[in-house]
Structures are given as C-alpha cells and as structure tokens.
Amino acid sequence: MNDLYEVFVRGKRGLNHVHVGSLHASDDEMALRNARDLYTRRNEGVSIWVVKASHITASSPDEKDPFFAPSADKVYRHPTFYDIPDDVPHM
Amino acid sequence: MTERSEGINKHSTSGHSSDEGGLMTAVAETDLARHFEHTIERDQRIEPRDWMPEAYRATMIRQIAQHAHSEIIGMQPEGDWITRAPSLRRKAILLAKVQDEAGHGLYLYSAAETLGVDRADLTTRLIERRQKYSSIFNYPTPAYADVGVIGWLVDGAAICNQVPLCRSSYGPYARAMIRICKEESFHQRQGYELLMTMMRGTDAQRAMVQDAVDRWWWPSLMMFGPPDQDSPNTARSMAWKVKRHTNDELRQRFVDMTVPQAEALGVTLPDPDLRWNPERGHHDFGPIDWDEFKRVLRGDGPCNAERIDRRRRAHEEGAWVREAAAAHAAKRRTP
C-alpha cells in the first residue's frame, strides 16, 4: 500500500472530475476500489480517476505572478474587450 | 522522506520551496511571513505548497493527526455493538456509521500528508502513544443505549467542534471537514432516533437510556478541551484561523443546543446546576471535573490501554494483507 494516489471524482454527467483527496494503494486497481469505498459512499460520483501523486507535475499557488502572467496580458481573449453597439441583438 | 499529497512534484518555475532554504536570507523569510499573514488576513486558504511558518505546520500536523486518530479509535466503542445490534436495520445503520468514521480518519490522514508527513508514521506514533486522540473514546460502552447516546451527544459535540473548522485556514483540512460534516448529521440523527425508540419502550429501556446519559454527559462536555484560561495556544490558533471559537464558547453552544433535545427525549441531564440564565441568554452549568479529564488524557482512563492495544493488534494482524498486496503488485509489474 505504499503508493500515494490522488483521487478525482466526476460528481455527475456534465461536470468535470474534481480532486477530492488522496489514498494509499499497492496498484492502480486497488486504488480505484479504495477510492470508490472512501470517496463515493453516498452517490458522490459517476466516474473516478486515480493517479499516482508522483506522476503529477504541479505549479505552486504562489507562482501565479510569473507563471500565469501570460494569461493576464491578453485582454483580447475576453469578450468584454470588444465594443459592440447596444442595439445589435443576441451578442 | 515521503511524497507529499496534492501533486508535490516540483514544477521548475521559481517559487518558494523549502529546498532553497539554505539560500534563503532573513529578509526573504520576513517577506514570506508577511505574505503568509496577509493570505490569512484576507481569509484566503493556505495550500500545501505555500510557504508557512514551521510552527504553523507543526500545529496543523498535530491537530489533524489527533483528529484522524480520534476517528479511527472512535470506531471501537460502538464497533463492539455491531454483532449485538437488536435488528438487521440497526446493524446495517451501525455498520454504515462506523465505516464513515473509518472514512473520516482516512480523509484526515490524507490532509495531514499534504504537510509532509507519512500516514504509516502517524499510525506508529499513535500506537506508541506519542500522539493523542480524543479523551471521549476511553470510556466503555456496556449497554446498547450507549450507541444512541454516542450518536446524540458525542457526534453532536463533534459537530459543534467541526462546523467552524470547515473555515480553517489550512485548505486541505477545511475541505476534509466539509465532507465530514455532511456525514455527521446522519450519525447524530440515527443516535437520537434510536434513543426515542427506546424511550417509547419499557421502563427498563428508559432506565438504560438515562444511565447512558448520566455516564456520557460530562465526558461529552470535556470534548471541547480545557477551559479558556488553561488553553494557552488558543490565542495563536485563533490568529492563524485554525480555530474560530474558544473551547468555552463551543461548550456553551453545545449545552444550549442539547438542553431542549434532552427535554424532548424525556431524559435528565445529570447536573443540578444546569438552568437557563435569562441575563446571559445561555444555560449555566456546574463545574467540570478537569482532574478526570487530565487523568484520562494522560492514559489512565477506563479503556485507554484496551483501545491502543486493539489498534496495535489490528495493525500487526493486518501486516500480511499489506505484504500480500505489495507482492501481488510487484508480480504484475514484472511481465
């Protein structure tokens, strides 16, 4: 049971998988079974992903300045960047 | 050293990670501390890979581990009644409740691991009595009514303690508490319903409920911890927002909530000083035996040795399962 797995659950059809926590298992199959018992005892999900924590590459919450900077300086990615006259419908 | 949960694999962009500690100047450390405090002031959550003061990390590890141990040890007093429950319905409910407590323990070990500890290590610390668990689980459950009273009073007190922890400043702990609180309400209600059923029964059944209430009432009040004047860490924990109310505030809230429930049930809470105080807008209640609390916490409660011994045996007797699972996984990896 020595591998740490992160668990993601799709709450219902139409939603993304969301991280719910972690668990230990000795292989993928056991991780999936344990995840079912641990995180979906009350219909919390229709689909589960388990992934070894060591396979995840993550940024830190505090890295947002340099790491996410490229997403902040492209205002033209947002619909509000464009002026459309008020009398144009359905826009 | 263990992997940390929540994706600790390091991304290469800068950031403040502990392995840069050797290069970190005092100035940088002050900056980090200010950033940490600022995050808490704005009611934002601290997340696993954030810089945090070592004292905060140590406090959170201790708090979460103790909480996890309490859930795990807490399965024992009630677990004894699973094979003796009076009906299939009650057995199924109790089984589900005890399984939930196991789940709570695992959510919390998962949260503790995000702080860089390993859960196997935490189990060792529990078995070796180097870490504590809630004093309440060192009391015996000689009667079936104890199952109902535990659900009503012990889970009730736990709910009082845990609801504010859903806003704990440490993100993984707060999220675990949200899951746990959702499940606790079933625990309390099944206990109360069980007691209502017994109170509609025979005189002997009613006496059994009253006896259980008499035994569990004071230990339940002790679950909130020592009085505020003897709780030196409260101020710092409040400043860090890992604690949102003082022990005495939560205890008072629990008493006020429980008195009308006891009336509706038809039992007497064993405290001659318990009465409504219109000036305070709260119930006054009698003095708590803090010597008993300290004794039980020190290890001299009625069941301390038995609880730890059983946890140790379960761990040791389960070793072959862990070994077999590891061997099976290894065999499948080599084609």
Ligand SMILES: [Fe+2]
């Ligand atoms: Fe629980």
Ligand SMILES: [Fe+2]
């Ligand atoms: Fe519970």
